Structures are given as structure tokens and as C-alpha cells.
Amino acid sequence: MSPYIFMQRYSIEEIKSWERFYRANFVNCLTGFKPVSLIGSISNNGIPNLSVISNIVHLGADPALIGYINRPIAAAPDTITNIEQTKSYTVNHINASFLSQAHQCSAKYAADIDEFNATGLTPIYEKNIVAPFVKESAFRFQMELVEIVPIQYNDTFLVIGQLKAVFLDESIIAKDGFLDLAAAGSIISVGLDGYAKAEMITRLPYAKP
Template identity: 55%
Template sequence: MITITKASIQSWDRFYRANFINSLSGFKSVCLIGTKSNDGIPNLAIFSNIVHLGADPAMIGFINRPKAAAPDTIRNIEETGVYTMNHIHPGIIEQAHQTSAKYDASVNEFEAVGLDMLWREDCIAPFVKDSHIQYQLSLSEIIPIPSNGTFLVTGYIESVYLEKDDREADGFLPLEKYQSITSLGIDGYYLAERVMRLAYARP
């Protein structure tokens, strides 16, 4: 087994270090987050630091990078309090990845990368039409993380839209049947395969 010290990590080229540390944390959920500015401009961006926060109330969180690096999504959420999350499947990976480019705030990323918007009457933020699993959220909190300038954005799930109903009897949602991808590092995308489900663990 090899040993890599903190000092060694700090000595690496920043891109090498970013790739290594981003991979070290393991496979992550990845979604396209759709928002709209107060000026009416749709925005779409890929995020891979998404986490389940609780089921009652149903809440999801994600990490937003420092505002200087990724200002548009968090600003739109602050302004409107509404956003969507959209699962990515193999057919839209390249377009989804392209949303990580630093487009100007005046650019509609849906149009820039070639993805269609889907609007619903009860939601002011756009969904990704081609996504197999979509859900709408309302802002709960934006929590600063001072140590590195990032933010934990938490939201309540308002509605969920499934392309097909593959829910199992106990509510489990088998994402592999929707071809939802997962990510590793900054630019690696994978299809997941279930190994097993186990009974609730008790002492």
C-alpha cells in the first residue's frame, strides 16, 4: 500500500490535485440544475455534489462553488427561491458536461448546449425535457462554508416527475432502470449496476 501525505498533495500541480481529490471522495450523484433569473434568462448547470438531507420533510442539498467561480445558479436561486434537478442519462452526457463551461449570465445554456426546456405551470424554473427523472425544489437555506468559500444550498422537494413508474413495492427507486448516470472526479461519467439490496440492519 502506498502512502500519500498532505505535504505531497499540496506539492502537486493544481489540476492533478483536483482530479485526485475529486476522485477520492467516490462516485457521486450528478444532476442538471435548472433556474431562471429575475430578468427571465434560463440557466442550466451540472452539479455533482448532491446529497439527500432527509425524507420528512423531503430535502435535497448541493454544494455550490465560490460565487466568483459559479455565480449564476446560486444567484437565481437566491432571487426566485425555485429550481429544478434533472437526472442525466447516456444520451445527453456531452450536452450536460458542456454546461460546466463559464457562459456569460446573459446566455441561455439550454440553447448553447442543445437541450430542450420543459416548462410546467406551477414552476417558474425550467426542466430538462429529455431527462428521465426531474424534480422541483424550493429554497430552504443557503449555508456558507467559510473555510473554502463554498455554499451548502438546501431545498424542499415540491414535485417529482418520472418518465415511467419503476418504483419497487417499498418505494425504492431503481435508478439503473432510468439509466441515471453517476460521476467520478471532474469529468468521468458512469452507469451504475445494482449489486444487492439487504434487509434493514438490527443489532
């Protein structure tokens, strides 16, 4: 039985009445712990960009598609503009060793600022891949743009990419292809500014009726 017997009800009308940042923290925590990564991109003018993304989602394994939600253009224009221009971007898992620098990438830097330099992170360019990776990341992969789907209700965009290459330490790959991201040190996030370490509890067998 749940220990929380007396649970307070909050209507959406009440939630809308709250102070802006209190409301944003509350609503952002509702979806629970989420993966958090840095998306690396580069403009046509050769200026690298980094964005903290905590709404990345698996869309399919064959073809291997991954999506993320980009905020409205007015609030976050650089990443989506770079991806539209070059069709190339990278996803770099964050670990505790560079968490402060990664979080700083959520700041609104001007479009002409190299965010690797600004945050103290190191770009690394792999052969025939336009977008930069984060050298400090122990788990990173290359994406190629497939489609950008506008979500008209709140002016956001679902950015869909196809997986092109993965860079990781083979020691985290199980015999069945399962990736032990906790062992890799990949962290998770909650809300706007909360970060936590992931811990494996167990793996359960394939469920059948």
C-alpha cells in the first residue's frame, strides 16, 4: 500500500495561477527522471553550438530513429537552425565529470559564440562527420536529420534524426546488445536543473500473457 494516503489534489486552474518559475519547476518534474544529453551542431559559418536536451526519445529501431523536442525558435534558434542547414548533429551523454560545464550550455549564448570555448568543453571531429562531438562524453552518437515536425499548439518542433554511427566503450555492451548506461556513467535529469546518477535495479524477462 502506498504510504501517501492523504494526497493533495492540484487542478490545472490552480497550477496556472502559480508564480512562473515555481509552476515551471513543478510541471517539468511531472514526467519523472529523463535522459539528458548535449546536442552538438555547427553553423554554415563554422561556429559550433551545444544544447542541453532532456526530452530525447527513441522512435524506432529499424530504421534507427531518435527524436527530441526543440523549444520555440524565438527561445532556442541556434541548434535547430544549424541542423536544418547541415542536416548533421551529435548526441553526447553527460556524466558527472563535466556536469557543470554541460549545464552551462543551457545559457542563451549569442549565435556567434563558440559554446565549446565558452563552457570549457572540447570539440572532437570524426572523419566525414560535419557536427562536433564532446570529447569529455564517454558515450556519443551521430545523427542525420530526417524531418522536423512543427507542433503548432505550443510552437515547438519534433526533430527526428536517423542514427548513423555510435562511439562507446565495448565493455558496456552485454551479450544481447543491452547497454549498461549506469556503468558508462550517463546521468539523468529531473525538472529544469536537477541531475542524478542512474542505478540499475534489475532486468526482467520478456513479458507474455
